[in-house]
Amino acid sequence: MAEIKPQVYKDTRPAEYFDQFHERARSREPDAMYEVVRAVVTPLLLGVYRTRAIGTEYVPSEGPVLLAPNHFSQLDHFLAGVYLRRKIRFMAKSQLFGPPGLTWIYRHGGVFPVRRGHRDDEAFKTVNAIFDRGGTVLVYAEGGRSRTGGLGEPRPGIGKIALESGVPVVPVAIYGSGSVRKWKKLAFPKVTVQFGEPITFPVNPEPDREQQQLASNRIFDQVKLMYSGIEEKGRRGVKQALKEQLPAPDPGEPSPRS
DSSP: OOOOOOHHHHHHHSSGHHHHHHHHHHOOOOOHHHHHHHHHHIIIIIIISSEEEEOOGGGGGSSSSEEEEOOTTTHHHHHHHTSSSOEEEEEEGGGGOOOOOHHHHHHHHHHHEEEETOOOOOHHHHHHHHHHHTTTTEETSSSSOOSSSOOOOHHHHHHHHHHOOOOEEEEEEEEEEGGGGGGGGGGOOEEEEEEEBBBBBOOSSOOOOOHHHHHOOEEEEEEHHHHHHHHHHHHHHHHHHHHHSOOOOOOOSTTTTT
């Protein structure tokens, strides 16, 4: 993999600095900036990185939903959303907020911060506020980008959200994005994004850390399964395997064309 800058694990800015972003995310939907960014990045993702999606039908068309992908690249936000009609709200590390231009885009494009290196209850309150309005939230199951070239380990945060909210959780495998930095060497990977069947958990308003981790593990096990399937079979093989798993039509039922 190309060299990745070391991560800064603790944001030293006061929590109050981020209140402005949470207030907007809780009270307003992404505006036209979301569509502008989508229009700019879509040709790049579909043309240069040949991004294709599998299983978009598993993402509910309405109502609250949590997307739980693996994470290799800063493009993963866009890769997960390029084939979905729903506007996704992204939980992003707080260090991304600061530069005026980018911060303005984040505010208007549906991104909200989680304060890195701290227990950040405000981020979870924002998630729940978005769910209350029937929105879609993306939270990386590993909590941050994998630095090893392979899948990381799930963090308890995704399980906490799933248990406390009870909303459907759609596991998402993003394959190929770990190599997007090779564009400097004119190497452009082919990216596949697969959405899995939603997982739901009984509501637990106060899950302990072990329960959170167990829920996270269950979600990420599905991500791993899809990721390894893409790695072994390729996108065509995965599509074929899914087609073969579809139940045969009941011979007693009339054909849709009859």
